[in-house]
Amino acid sequence: MALLRVEGLKTYFKTMSGYVKAVDGVSFEVEGGKATGLAGESGCGKTTVALSILRILPFNGEIRDGKIMFKGRDLLKLDEDEVREEIRWKEISIVFQGAMNALNPVYTVADQMVEAIMVHEPDVTRKEALERCAKLMELVGIDPSRINNYPHEFSGGMRQRAMIAMALACNPSILIADEPSTALDVIVAAQVLKLLKELKMKLNLGMILITHDLSIIAELCEKTAIMYAGKIVEYGDVVAIFKEPLHPYTQGLISAFPNITGKRQKLVSIPGAPPDLLAPPPGCRFHPRCNYAKGKCKIEEPAFIEISKGHYVACHKVESEFYGKKW
Numbered sequence: 001m002a003l004l005r006v007e008g009l010k011t012y013f014k015t016m017s018g019y020v021k022a023v024d025g026v027s028f029e030v031e032g033g034k035a036t037g038l039a040g041e042s043g044c045g046k047t048t049v050a051l052s053i054l055r056i057l058p059f060n061g062e063i064r065d066g067k068i069m070f071k072g073r074d075l076l077k078l079d080e081d082e083v084r085e086e087i088r089w090k091e092i093s094i095v096f097q098g099a100m101n102a103l104n105p106v107y108t109v110a111d112q113m114v115e116a117i118m119v120h121e122p123d124v125t126r127k128e129a130l131e132r133c134a135k136l137m138e139l140v141g142i143d144p145s146r147i148n149n150y151p152h153e154f155s156g157g158m159r160q161r162a163m164i165a166m167a168l169a170c171n172p173s174i175l176i177a178d179e180p181s182t183a184l185d186v187i188v189a190a191q192v193l194k195l196l197k198e199l200k201m202k203l204n205l206g207m208i209l210i211t212h213d214l215s216i217i218a219e220l221c222e223k224t225a226i227m228y229a230g231k232i233v234e235y236g237d238v239v240a241i242f243k244e245p246l247h248p249y250t251q252g253l254i255s256a257f258p259n260i261t262g263k264r265q266k267l268v269s270i271p272g273a274p275p276d277l278l279a280p281p282p283g284c285r286f287h288p289r290c291n292y293a294k295g296k297c298k299i300e301e302p303a304f305i306e307i308s309k310g311h312y313v314a315c316h317k318v319e320s321e322f323y324g325k326k327w
């Protein structure tokens with residue numbers, strides 16, 4: 001059963017030139033002990049989805065529509081105090097992109113973790129918080145005796161692990177990891193991803209993994225949502241999508257990625273660039289870059305239809321192939 005269900009989420013940013021439709025009708029689910037990946041090019045709205053779930057949008061961000069159902073409650077109906085006191089950190093926490101640089105250099109790692117715990121759980125004493133920190137450090141593979149070190153005494157990988165530990169400090173049900181391995185070298189990145197995979201199973205954590213790197217999705221996630229220009233164009237089981245990607249954009253992303261196990265083949269990039277979300281193209285937003293686009297694609301937005309159990313695609317071509325609908 002889904003722990004978190006995002007339904008028809010729309011988040012826009014107000015600018016001097018109009019509204020940027022960063023997230024425009026996004027729906028997906030996260031289950032306990034499983035990871036859902038949000039994948040797509042930069043600027044497709046992945047991080048905005050995360051900021052909307054935690055209600056930490058910048059001042060010009062507005063959630064226009066949708067529901068974010070978590071444990072029977074719509075998070076969008078809670079007021080700011082309820083979200084701060086009951087949801088952020090305690091139920092849903094986030095490791096931001098480049099989080100390892102977010103540690104304050106003038107405080108020890110222990111001080112920063114203790115503060116995070118005591119702010120969210122005022123009844124916890126400093127001694128108890130310190131004990132919890134030591135356990136969390138052990139959980140993420142850092143010698144607990146290092147908690148009194150300053151961030152500069154940690155390597156990049158250790159700082160990233162410390163940030164993951166901090167995000168887990170209040171025992172959340174869901175962890176959002178935004179590009180968790182960016183800026184790490186490949187060996188350390190692999191260790192951090194392995195850690196996330198272990199934590200997901202050990203703590204029965206629901207996870208939202210935001211990345212542009214499809215290999216991370218393949219390694220860590222059970223489900224994935226492929227996002228393009230603020231919309232999900234394909235969603236479903238990771239194995240099914242990687243085995244037989246149906247949406248032309250998903251096919252393009254997979255073809256642009258090296259396959260280390262299959263035959264050597266030429267990588268093909270997707271021509272063009274994502275659209276300006278101030279004025280996205282009418283019809284299918286991918287049509288200016290799609291090799292299969294026809295007249296209908298330029299006028300009518302494709303519906304998000306279920307092709308097989310739990311596998312959804314928004315494309316006129318796919319709809320016509322599976323349901324014989326004229327396009």
Ligand code: SF4
Binds near residue numbers: 248249291302317
């Ligand atoms: Fe391409 Fe048309 Fe499908 Fe959009 S709806 S992905 S333009 S075929």
